Amino acid sequence: MASQRSEDVNNERPTRIAIAEYRDPEKPSPGIRSSISADGDDEFLVDELRRHRCVVTFHPWDCCNVRWEDFDVIIIRKTWDYHLKYDAFLEWIQCLEQSGVKVVNPPQVLRWNTNKRYLEHLSKKGVAIINTIFVDKGQAPSLTSIMQKWPKIVLKPIIGLNGHQVTKIYNQENMTAKQEAFQLMLNDSQDGVMVQPYMPGAQMELSIIFIAGLYSHAIRLQPGESENRDYRQPLRCHPHADAMTVAECAIKACPWEHAPVYARVDLVEDFEEGGYKLMEMELVEPSLYLNVESAVRLANVILKQPQS
Template sequence: MTAIALATAADLPALVDDDSSFLAALRDRGVTATPVVWSDESVAWDDFDAVVIRSTWDYYRRPDEFAAWIDRVDAASPTVLNPPETLRWNRHKFYLRDLAARGVDTFPTEYVQRGADASLAAVFERRDWDEAVVKPAVSAGAFETKRIARGEAATEQPWFDDLLADRDVLVQEFADGITAGEWSLVFFDGDYSHAVLKRPEAGDFRVQEDHGGSVAAETPSESLRERASEVVDAVRAERGGTVPLYARVDGIGRAEPERFENTARSGPAFRLLEVELIEPELFFRVDADAGERLAEALLDRL
């Protein structure tokens, strides 16, 4: 019987409720699917045929430990999905620079190395931005993320310096379209599955439900699906042809084209915020068949 570990975090030992349909779909197919805490050092990972990264949601708070765990599970015998080399690449948000180089429309971004002597005021001046979002390169859930207006640059500089002392940092032009909603389009084995639109609470810019945001099932336009599919294609090209088992493409869709980091398109535009390949919420709850689709895609690889 196939045995699969579904890697999760210590505070989510049974996975999140949203993953229940995926778990059930595996068990219906005769698979022994077991939630396992990634940081539990007693686990023998080579007891499993595969390890699927699901809800390791604390990894960004323990980045060195998580990196060491990737190495450890990579050295064991099971198939790891998404693959370890993809996890290493995607855990650090400088991957956006790689996708931008492949023509993906991304938000204008300054990639600032840890320990750099960098000035927020200089970034605003050079880029001619009115607002920016500053975030660590290894983060999730709006961790250590701030929206900063141009006039606040001097006041926020000490915080920025403290952040840079410990981490690589991204400074991005603020996505003013975020108030209209952020799309999350989910792909399994390179094929589009379903989507949601996430909206922030009034007066906020963070779409995460932990910060008051909301999630609703929505049907994206064909153009938006095509743009998101191009992001997955760019990931595949960047990863040497490897198609991710799952990918969640997050971005802002607009009715009219705008200026982008790389290219200008006609028709509805899509600008990438992130492509989540490590531990994204996949919103199984909005599509009754999504768990079945991912289970089938997974078993086809084993």
Template sequence: MRIALVTTRELPVPDADEDLLLPHLPEATLVAWEDPDVDWAGFDAAFIRSTWNYQDHRDDFLAWARAVELTTALHNRHATLAWNTDKRYLADLAAAGVPTVPTAFVAPGERAGDDALAGHVVVKPSVGAGSNGARLLRDDPAGAAAHVAALHARGLTAMIQPYLHEVDEHGESALIFVGGALSHTARKAAILSRDMSWATGLYADEKIAPAAATPAERDVAARVLEAAARLGHDDLAYARVDLLPTPDGPVLLELELAEPSLFLGLDPEAPARAAAAFRARAARG
């Protein structure tokens, strides 16, 4: 059996997850999605992993995924990638009853409402990863509007969310699911409220520690994945559910189904679990 772990040529070094996964998955090879010389039909399965430049080449990336899916089993599927690589999917999940960070989406040619720009807000593109293009504006409606305009000038839809201050004390929780089961949980320190660094140039560096998911976090994560399944995005090889704390309980910040870091280094057993799940999924085709 041959398995492709899909990365990008723009990543200067292998991702930490890949370094941990490969020893447990000797049938796997790191392959760049944009490498024109790859024979994707030669693989039994391809797992999207560190394709972190997709936001700058989304149309090409999705066209590539559609083509690969014709010749080999792609995880996660093209339809899920198309849905999940634009954060407007959050509106679908909110409509399905998932507690979600309130989000206003403002497409090019549209104007953000004054209420959306007031207070402490996060403005970022709806297509983006690794905090690229994200800014925290504190009581600066003009600055927020200017950042919306800057995103529009790049042809991007802007999204505006209130900054939930509880994250500064409690952090963000990331529940990692592999093969349909909760593998482990990470706690991420607030990132936008401090100076960011960019070691790879593709994503902002994060401070991450192992954590135990609370019953409330498990419940919300289950609701998120159930809602995604009802929308046609089920049978997932992996998922990461990112939650923020609020006085009323956790709310969804992002559901990562395309190329999330799985933070395998936080749990000694996580790499072997992920490898076994990927191997079983590849064997299914």
């Protein structure tokens, strides 16, 4: 394959790029969408890659009919079900790594970021994170005791995304039932559960996007006025200096020589202790809120940066 690739490069073969996503039942199966335009967050990126004469196709990450090693680059985007097939996802990432194909973000970044215990690493490196208790499977600390310190709490699976099984507890009513539900959540989890204080500032979450370790743009989620109270409108903004300090500290604390190709650092303003705290660092499949300019920067990095 290596000699074939060298021969193809000499013949100026277009770069073959696969965008790995989840298997959407509303899209064609097995999911090869070469003729269908990208949607939402990826539209500007795909347009820019195609402007560079790249052949871009879309494939479910868990499709057994895809020969991933035949691509030059694999970009991880909407793999929104990996937490439900976690072992299979890790095995797939390992296969990509062994094949030598360039993966964005790189496999070691993906493995690290799929488990939210990375927050422990960042905290030890001095990054200001939300106060967090990591509860292992088999343990079951008293929620009543925890809520003596934090009157409102949030429970999150350590391996999970898109709000899957996230539980908010706002009062101490029916605590026996809530404790039992907490135990069931632990038993059902892949690697335990995080307990955090509820942060009112999360309703206006601040996302700071980095490309190759450099600041690109920022988005604040603004609660909408529609009947759907869960909907939040993403608005471009200029982050405060203290927010940038936390975000840049998080990027620098990552355990690799080179910064991730793309990163979204999600922050929340701490109304009690002051300043901003890290909620999550999204390095696997985050919405990046790209526009034309940021898509150009990201495409250039993807095409020029070697696999690390």
